[in-house]
Amino acid sequence: MIEGIRRVNPEAWHTLREILTKLGLSVRKILPETIAIITAFLIGAIALLITGYPPVEAYSAMISGAFGDVFGIGQTLTQATPIIFTALAFLFAFKSGLFNIGAEGQLLVGAFASALIGISFNNLPVYIHLPLALLAGALAGGFWGFIPAVLKVKLGAHEVITTMMLSYVASNLTSYMVNYPFKAPGWVPQTIVVAPSAELPRILQPTQLSASIIIAVALAWFTDYMLKKTTLGYEVRAVGLNPSAAESSGISVKKGMILALVISGAIAGLGGAGEVLGVHRRFIEGFSPGYGWDGLAVALIGRLHPVGVVFAAILFGALRSGGMVMTRATGVPLDIINMLQALVVILIAAPKLIRYLLKRGGFKW
């Protein structure tokens, strides 16, 4: 992968290496993740071969599509943006010991809420309309996180099942909204376009890259700050690390969990709002190819650290944007991307597995 970048675009390679060095990330430090990604790609190559597709052509089309030119890089970053949000959402809940696997649903309700505000007002000034629409997204997502949080804390319902079920509810609910009450004229289930005053500006024409990525990166930094430097972050982490110790030192575990899931949902909802206001300018049914799941994988590859998440999200954005180019060029079904992603999750799920593989391969680490 990294070799590929070097070959296709030497300049991008140098910049990447410089950025990595500045962040104190040597290749050695990210070895397990690198091994996981390479292994996933190797298994993917075997799958491509067996099913009659040329892996080298497919992967090169993917890499050059994702990083080959400015347009490709723009699309990669566009795809990375919602993944940064959903990964931060997973990460934030995880820090309090909760598994929010329903980021997809929170993203969807957030996206729809922002579209609703976007289409409802026509003569608001930008500085009111846009923040209002973004806020609506965050609130809706937060509410979608609040439900499983309360069910968990008050009634003991496991959040893995409830967040997942709520994802299905969200996908049906938003689908209903754009097929019935808020359907734009025409065949496509979508809302009408949002008012220009609610649009997030595009920052790299002609790609769809929008200012949402600035919000995403700022949010990554802020999440890091919040977790490390604020009382709230401290409480959330304390609840995750040792609930009984947290409780006995006066931190309310229940409050910590509710806050963590609400903030987690709000982050995912804001990501959905960014997609609607920045990329599509309307809510289109099925606009998310599974950003919620991407987020989970990215949070794990980014080692549950906000900065790591941004880089891992760019990698997954590249998979999505390059994947589309690959599908057009070689006809490989796009779902290979989800397989690669799942393989990375599976390989990272068990850190001992990578260590085991490295040992078997004769690596010292």
Added chain:
Amino acid sequence: MVELIDVINIGLFAAALRMATPIALTSLGGIFSERAGIINIGLEGMMLTGAFTGVMVSYFSGNPWLGVLAAMLVGALLGLLHALLTIKFSGDHIVSGTGINIFAMGFTAYMSQVIWGSRGASVSVRGLQTVSIPLLKDIPIIGDILGSHTPLVYMTLILTVLSYIVLFKTPVGLRIRAVGEHPSAADTAGINVFQIKYLCVMVSGMLAGLGGAFLSLGHLNLFAWGMSGGRGFIALAAMILGRWMPFGAFGASLLFGFSDALQMRLQALGLLPPQIILMIPYILTIAVLAGVVRKAIPPSDYKPYVRE
């Protein structure tokens, strides 16, 4: 209103039993895994892969029963993967299970396109035939509900009883429960903790694969994208509602099967938009979890067992 009353008839109960079958099989799988101390969120993916494998093998061989066997085998293999990740490499149960779920989504959609050239649905294949039970089918009402189904529906009833017997009336069951409840004590007593755990997670995957095969071969006779539709998670809810007991889980599965059957009939009626009706099973699952789980105590603390 007349139409609405028409929905509730004997056919609905027969459909409820049919829709309960995949959930019940999968929740039995959940019980085996969790009784041995491993959370299996991957049931959803194992079910989906089972549904796909069943159709694929029936498509190539023309024999749906080979498809059912293959689905069980693939389910067991995914179970083995989950077991390796969580037991041998002490990975997080939920992360591993989620990885399996994402993989199943990607794998089945990818292979659908490779084999049938369509992401949405496969072609129709030979499915399982229904059989009528003599005598039983002639009893009024009961005969209409129970009398004529695919053999897998009856197998599910048998497997439920069998699971109860295995788990609670045999030495193996005692070992399984000991491993889940107190692994170190079980180890001291000479039980091979790891062997039992591997076995249970594989059985769990096998049952989920079987449930998936029923979903595709027992009713629609084709594979459709994402056709498990959260039933793996609903099966986990059924397991919790049934307090990790086979009969309880079966009863709970009947409830979810009923909501599924009702949902399908209401859709056919067209009174409400399909999206609203489709939410029913998911909302019911959340409501059930919220309503009962406080009193439900898991049979294990699910911590990875490390020999000292």
